[in-house]
Amino acid sequence: MKKACVFIGSSNGIVGACQFLTGDVEAECQGIYVTGQDSGPVAVLSNRFGKVKTLVKVDSGVYDCVITPQYDETGTGSIVVPSVCNDGLFGATHINRDSGNLVTGLILPASPTDPTENARDGMLVYNPELQTLRAHVDGQWVSIVLRS
DSSP states (O other): OOEEEEEESSOOEEEOSOEEEOSSOOTTOEEEEEESTTBOOEEEOOOEEESOSEEEEEOTTBOSEEEOOEEESSSOOEEEOOSSOOTTOEEEOOEEETTSOEEOOEEOOBOSSOOOTTOOTTOEEEETTTTEEEEEETTEEEEEOOOO
């Protein structure tokens, strides 16, 4: 598997304003990979990718990772992040593609329990156990209910 930039275990750092290109799209080709228990903080600033299958991949156990929008020339790249508990991950994972299609979304920290340490009003977290978005308001965590 080819990886261009790797942060492994207890590392922290910043990567941004880079261009990652490969000759051919490969099933296992990754641009930026962050892994290892207790890694972080890590900031993945905006980058440009060409023929890279996985633009950014962040494993579980990485703390306090921020991902800003990425540009994908090929239009087939993906951003892979932990789906259940992401330990402080925040991302504005807008992916711009040459085809004009835009993939947008906001990734919030996810935790099966409400954070207690340093909790302050205005914080948002996704609770996968409750399957709800939680907000810290007036000194307590409340569920945000959306109605259609």
